[in-house]
Amino acid sequence: MRSRTDLVEDLMQRFPHVPREAVIKEDLLRGGLAFDDSALSDNEDGEVKPKSYFIFSFDHRTLPELGTAALRRPPEEIVLTGGPYELRRTVVSVRVNPDSPYQVRADEDGALRLFLDGRPIADVGLPPMPEYYRHKLSGGKSVMEIAPTIQWGYLIYLTVFRVCQYFGAKEECQYCDINHNWRQHKAAGRPYTGVKPVDEVLEAMEIIDRYDTSGMSKAYTLTGGSVTSKVDGLAEADFYGRYAEAIEQRFPGRWIGKVVAQALPKADVQRFRDYGIRIYHPNFEVWDKRLFELFCPGKERYVGRAEWHRRILDSAEVFGPRNVIPNFVAGVEMAKPFGFDTVDEAIASTTEGLEYFMSRGITPRFTTWCPEPTTPLGSTNPQGAPLEYHIRLLEAYRATMDAHGLSSPPGYGPPGAGNAVFSVSSFMDSLPPAEESEPEARAALSVPPAGPAPAGEPA
Numbered sequence: 001m002r003s004r005t006d007l008v009e010d011l012m013q014r015f016p017h018v019p020r021e022a023v024i025k026e027d028l029l030r031g032g033l034a035f036d037d038s039a040l041s042d043n044e045d046g047e048v049k050p051k052s053y054f055i056f057s058f059d060h061r062t063l064p065e066l067g068t069a070a071l072r073r074p075p076e077e078i079v080l081t082g083g084p085y086e087l088r089r090t091v092v093s094v095r096v097n098p099d100s101p102y103q104v105r106a107d108e109d110g111a112l113r114l115f116l117d118g119r120p121i122a123d124v125g126l127p128p129m130p131e132y133y134r135h136k137l138s139g140g141k142s143v144m145e146i147a148p149t150i151q152w153g154y155l156i157y158l159t160v161f162r163v164c165q166y167f168g169a170k171e172e173c174q175y176c177d178i179n180h181n182w183r184q185h186k187a188a189g190r191p192y193t194g195v196k197p198v199d200e201v202l203e204a205m206e207i208i209d210r211y212d213t214s215g216m217s218k219a220y221t222l223t224g225g226s227v228t229s230k231v232d233g234l235a236e237a238d239f240y241g242r243y244a245e246a247i248e249q250r251f252p253g254r255w256i257g258k259v260v261a262q263a264l265p266k267a268d269v270q271r272f273r274d275y276g277i278r279i280y281h282p283n284f285e286v287w288d289k290r291l292f293e294l295f296c297p298g299k300e301r302y303v304g305r306a307e308w309h310r311r312i313l314d315s316a317e318v319f320g321p322r323n324v325i326p327n328f329v330a331g332v333e334m335a336k337p338f339g340f341d342t343v344d345e346a347i348a349s350t351t352e353g354l355e356y357f358m359s360r361g362i363t364p365r366f367t368t369w370c371p372e373p374t375t376p377l378g379s380t381n382p383q384g385a386p387l388e389y390h391i392r393l394l395e396a397y398r399a400t401m402d403a404h405g406l407s408s409p410p411g412y413g414p415p416g417a418g419n420a421v422f423s424v425s426s427f428m429d430s431l432p433p434a435e436e437s438e439p440e441a442r443a444a445l446s447v448p449p450a451g452p453a454p455a456g457e458p459a
């Protein structure tokens with residue numbers, strides 16, 4: 001029988017222009033990895049930055065099925081280097097799967113390594129506990145709970161609404177476990193704030209600002225479930241916008257502000273911009289019409305695919321096309337029983353979507369589908385999509401980008417194998433290297449230079 005190593009090496013050989021780092025990273029993201037107990041964190045009391053469960057579970061088992069990893073969290077991310085494939089520095093988000101052929105454990109010499117099919121294939125670095133995680137908010141909550149950072153500290157991830165108002169089988173996106181993740185953390189007795197108060201978010205940001213002395217954190221993302229009615233008496237644009245307004249008043253230009261929200265009407269999108277947001281992610285999820293209707297029943301019912309796409313184009317008039325970056329969930333278009341049967345068909349469909357947006361100057365990006373077990377698509381497709389699909393998507397993405405003269409989207413840190421920090425897909429690892437120049441990115445985004453608060457503002 002063909003081993004996973006055979007599969008990986010065959011793809012590295014057939015697609016030599018896709019970085020080997022990206023092949024390993026995609027395989028880890030779609031299928032997860034196992035952790036020896038010695039490679040787990042000591043939660044918030046140790047030296048390793050623990051997995052924060054920043055929005056979805058991104059695990060291949062429910063918490064009660066994770067064994068020791070449910071009690072001592074795995075690290076938020078790992079960084080891979082070296083080994084037989086001579087990997088350049090590769091940051092990978094951690095998705096736990098106790099049955100994965102990939103395992104992180106200490107070698108005989110005591111150094112942590114990534115093993116595939118029992119063979120060491122990379123050195124493993126763990127993220128150090130950031131100083132700002134060691135300080136609590138005045139009410140006792142942790143910074144990790146209110147304002148976790150991911151992408152090796154680049155991005156502050158503010159899931160300010162921990163559930164989604166698309167609820168149940170007829171509305172929830174069929175690959176999304178946001179509502180289940182809420183329930184499982186509550187059931188485990190973990191702190192998990194449903195609607196994060198603005199003042200708690202500000203307090204956590206102050207702690208990050210004070211202790212992130214090397215300036216690693218460059219951006220924040222405001223996100224959470226969709227708001228179809230109201231939260232705290234506010235509709236979606238004003239609910240998410242109020243956090244940006246407070247952050248920008250308190251820390252003008254300190255971070256690049258982003259929001260992941262529904263594709264809203266243009267007037268609402270303008271409000272996001274007025275509140276201080278600089279990058280808008282109205283995620284289109286999956287391109288194919290039939291699959292969108294099946295996989296995103298709530299979005300189809302409340303907004304509809306055609307209107308969703310129209311609104312994405314409209315939002316480019318507000319933010320500028322470079323700063324509209326809709327996400328899709330790479331791989332769900334191959335989920336059985338409804339998805340495409342062949343990689344060729346799936347790539348052709350997704351490329352059509354990339355062409356639609358990129359020909360208009362809008363650069364989508366994607367996260368690699370993690371088939372979480374409590375979702376309808378994850379439960380019927382525990383292996384996720386074929387690895388070949390993910391590798392060919394990287395190829396198609398770069399080719400479409402080149403054809404339209406586009407470069408890596410702003411707000412993701414530097415592109416290129418060995419440089420990228422974006423951890424939930426390898427699209428940034430597979431683009432050509434080019435240092436993201438912070439002043440240039442800020443100028444393009446109309447973000448004022450970072451610096452001390454102006455006189456008259458609270459210090």
Ligand code: SF4
Binds near residue numbers: 165166171172224225
């Ligand atoms: S809109 Fe869909 S993907 Fe987004 S949180 Fe709700 S169910 Fe999940």
